[in-house]
Amino acid sequence: MIELKETYQVMRHKTITLVIALANKIINELNFVEIINRSVNWDTNHWVLSPGQLAKALVLSTFTDMRSPLTHLQERLSAIDLSYLLGCETDEHSVNAFNVGRTLDRIGDSDYSRSYETMTLTALQKYNIPTERIHADTTTVSFYGEYDISTMKLTPEEKQELLRIEQGYNKDGRPNSHQVLVGQLVNETGIPLVNSTMDGSTSDVEWNRQALDYFERLKQHGFKEGLYVADSKLVTSALVTRMNSAANRVSFVSRCPANFANKLEHRTIERAYVANNWESLGQLGSGKKASSYRGISFTDHICGSQMRLLVLESSSLVAQTNQLLEKEEAKLAPLIQELEKKEFACQADAEKEYIRFKKLKNLQLFEFTEAIEKHTHEKWPRGRRSASTRPTVTETYRIQIEQITHNEEACRKFISNKSCFVLISNVTDETITNSELLGIYKGQHVVENSFRHLKGPNLASAIFLKNPKRVEALMMLLTFALLIRAIIQHRMRDGLKKHQEESDEIIFAGWAGKPLERPTFKLLYEHSINCYFERESFCEYTFQWPDVQTKELVVPLLKLMGLTVAELLQ
Numbered sequence: 001m002i003e004l005k006e007t008y009q010v011m012r013h014k015t016i017t018l019v020i021a022l023a024n025k026i027i028n029e030l031n032f033v034e035i036i037n038r039s040v041n042w043d044t045n046h047w048v049l050s051p052g053q054l055a056k057a058l059v060l061s062t063f064t065d066m067r068s069p070l071t072h073l074q075e076r077l078s079a080i081d082l083s084y085l086l087g088c089e090t091d092e093h094s095v096n097a098f099n100v101g102r103t104l105d106r107i108g109d110s111d112y113s114r115s116y117e118t119m120t121l122t123a124l125q126k127y128n129i130p131t132e133r134i135h136a137d138t139t140t141v142s143f144y145g146e147y148d149i150s151t152m153k154l155t156p157e158e159k160q161e162l163l164r165i166e167q168g169y170n171k172d173g174r175p176n177s178h179q180v181l182v183g184q185l186v187n188e189t190g191i192p193l194v195n196s197t198m199d200g201s202t203s204d205v206e207w208n209r210q211a212l213d214y215f216e217r218l219k220q221h222g223f224k225e226g227l228y229v230a231d232s233k234l235v236t237s238a239l240v241t242r243m244n245s246a247a248n249r250v251s252f253v254s255r256c257p258a259n260f261a262n263k264l265e266h267r268t269i270e271r272a273y274v275a276n277n278w279e280s281l282g283q284l285g286s287g288k289k290a291s292s293y294r295g296i297s298f299t300d301h302i303c304g305s306q307m308r309l310l311v312l313e314s315s316s317l318v319a320q321t322n323q324l325l326e327k328e329e330a331k332l333a334p335l336i337q338e339l340e341k342k343e344f345a346c347q348a349d350a351e352k353e354y355i356r357f358k359k360l361k362n363l364q365l366f367e368f369t370e371a372i373e374k375h376t377h378e379k380w381p382r383g384r385r386s387a388s389t390r391p392t393v394t395e396t397y398r399i400q401i402e403q404i405t406h407n408e409e410a411c412r413k414f415i416s417n418k419s420c421f422v423l424i425s426n427v428t429d430e431t432i433t434n435s436e437l438l439g440i441y442k443g444q445h446v447v448e449n450s451f452r453h454l455k456g457p458n459l460a461s462a463i464f465l466k467n468p469k470r471v472e473a474l475m476m477l478l479t480f481a482l483l484i485r486a487i488i489q490h491r492m493r494d495g496l497k498k499h500q501e502e503s504d505e506i507i508f509a510g511w512a513g514k515p516l517e518r519p520t521f522k523l524l525y526e527h528s529i530n531c532y533f534e535r536e537s538f539c540e541y542t543f544q545w546p547d548v549q550t551k552e553l554v555v556p557l558l559k560l561m562g563l564t565v566a567e568l569l570q
Contacts (some may be wrong), residue, residue: 014079014080014081014083014534014535015532015533016080016084016085016541016569017063017064017080017529017531017532018528018554018565018568019524019525019528020060020063021533022488022568023060023063023488025567025568026487026488029126030123030126031119031122032052032055033052033053033055033056035052035115036050036051036055036056036107036115037050037051039110039111039112039115040103040106040107040109041106048094049086049094049095049099051102051103053086054094054095054100054102054103055103055107055477056085057082057085057086058100058477059477059481060077060085061076062478062481064076064077074095077092081533081535082095084535101470104469104470104473105469105470105473107473107476107477108471108472108473109469112472112476113194113196113476116194116480117194119480120192120193120483123191123483124191127490127491128494129187129189129191129487130187130188130189131218131226132187132188132227133187133188133226133227133228133229133440133443134185134186134193134215134218134226134229135186135187135229135230135443136184136185136207136208136229136230136447137231137444138181138183138184138204138207139181140182140200141180180197180198180199181197181198181199181201181202181207182195182197182198182475183195183210185211185214185218186446186447186486187446189446189489189493190447190449190486190489190490191483191486191487192479192483192486193218194214194218195475195476195479196210197471204231204233205233205236208234212239212242212243212250215250226251227251227252227253227440228243228250228253229252229253229254229440229441230252230254231254232254232255232256233257235254235257235424237260237261237303240302240303240305240307241303241304241305244303244426251426251427252425252426253423253427253437253440254423254425254441255421255422255441256309256423261302261303264424265421265422268298268300268309269311269420270416271298271311272296272311272420273412275296277296278294278313279294279295279296280292281293281294281295281312281434281438282435284439284442291315291316293312293315294312294313295311295313295434295438296311297309297310297434298310298311299428302424306426306428307426308424308425308428308437309422309424310422310423310425310437310438311420314420317418317419317420317421318419321418321419322415324418325411325414328362329404332363335357335363336401339399339401340399340400340401343375343396343397343398344396344397344398347372347397349397350372350398350399353399354399357399364410365407366404366406366407367404367405368401368404368405369405370399370402371399371400371402372398372399372400373398373399373400374397375395375396375398376393376394376395377394377395377396378391378392379391379393379394380392423438485521486521488521488524489521491562492519492524492557492561493518494560495559495560495561495562499560507556507560509527509552509553509556509557510523513553519560524554524557527553527557528550531544531546531554533568533569
């Protein structure tokens with residue numbers, strides 16, 4: 001029974017925040033507890049709470065506003081009413097680090113990837129989530145501590161298969177980090193479809209090979225065949241040939257790396273400037289920093305198949321390149337000053353040094369006019385000079401730089417290569433325009449956003465876990481927490497799109513009450529941070545709005561998802 005109250009009351013009992021209630025509702029709809037319990041080996045006689053319930057508690061703990069480590073699980077959940085979330089007869093003291101650790105062990109021993117896929121498929125079907133594009137990328141997650149496998153009964157072969165936390169330079173720019181590599185496949189709205197935790201030294205090329213295996217499995221489960229989007233590490237001869245195979249073709253778009261196919265990127269950019277028939281593709285994004293693009297598309301035979309090469313020139317890159325050219329010119333002054341200080345015994349030596357100077361790599365963008373000046377020095381012997389005394393005459397030569405100009409051809413190539421990049425795709429027909437292909441590739445940020453949340457302090461920026469199987473299980477559960485966030489965000493945006501198609505009414509539920517444009521999970525979280533369900537008696541709750549303004553911001557967001565406050569605990 002839920003009684004809605006319009007006035008704020010002081011919290012007297014344990015509570016459930018609005019966001020946790022919403023997350024709990026979605027978790028239940030995806031049958032999370034049942035799927036986990038079916039996938040792991042456990043004995044009901046030895047568990048007060050099931051592995052599924054304990055895993056659910058861990059997932060829900062990531063929706064609190066605390067920044068304490070996941071090892072302090074009881075602190076995270078101390079103010080939350082677990083009796084409703086996990087069952088009215090829950091022994092809350094059973095939700096502790098020891099029992100959650102046991103749960104992670106059991107999940108790590110199970111086929112947790114298959115369990116996650118089952119829940120993802122359920123979510124796609126239940127919430128009508130599109131899968132026209134799949135984005136792939138990797139990140140590193142740092143850990144503290146070392147494995148203690150002395151208590152694990154493992155064969156030598158099993159020890160070889162353990163996940164390895166390895167030292168390396170992580171993708172946040174920190175050297176000597178103990179890390180694992182995390183790969184994700186997400187759809188165009190940021191729903192994490194696949195999550196894979198790999199050894200810290202796994203290369204992006206190896207991840208792309210595995211990611212294509214996952215992608216093919218997803219299609220077998222009934223996914224609509226869409227476009228596979230990844231960064232330049234996807235583009236190797238072996239993977240491009242695989243994606244173009246007649247038996248199992250994968251439509252893809254990626255950035256052409258500089259060293260691929262005998263410097264294909266450089267040659268294609270040169271080809272574009274020779275053709276000089278650019279197509280204006282307009283501005284991508286909004287705001288003062290949004291870039292304008294122009295492009296030229298070519299079709300070429302690469303790795304045994306016809307491929308599309310789209311050369312793109314970005315206005316922001318052009319501006320950056322011009323600034324870079326100015327910086328290169330500023331570097332000339334100390335080099336020239338050092339050169340002009342040198343003295344040479346003969347003109348031939350001076351000419352030889354000037355030739356060496358002009359060959360310096362960072363001077364190739366400029367041309368110089370030089371003069372070799374001869375200087376005569378007289379040195380008289382000491383003492384009184386007689387009529388026959390003559391000085392010793394020595395000649396030295398110095399190089400003088402008289403004029404500096406840009407090497408027009410070298411500067412043109414420098415600017416064109418720095419301000420352009422090339423997209424490569426096996427979609428060669430006109431079903432996707434150049435502008436659409438650019439927009440699809442730039443949509444790669446959705447997986448980067450997912451990683452940013454994964455590495456946030458309320459999830460897992462630095463974790464201390466000694467058991468490798470626990471690491472893999474934990475990363476799966478954290479990804480599931482991201483899935484819940486992404487579902488909430490998708491439902492709000494999908495609801496807003498339908499609202500705008502049916503009505504001209506503006507929803508003032510954005511930041512600071514501004515018109516709503518692209519609602520995010522963070523927006524809902526911040527708006528509802530003081531909204532609680534409060535337990536009045538055994539499994540009976542009241543709800544309280546802190547103020548009218550909060551209600552006016554939160555109610556429209558719930559309505560976009562087809563929900564009311566009263567339905568969150570049903």
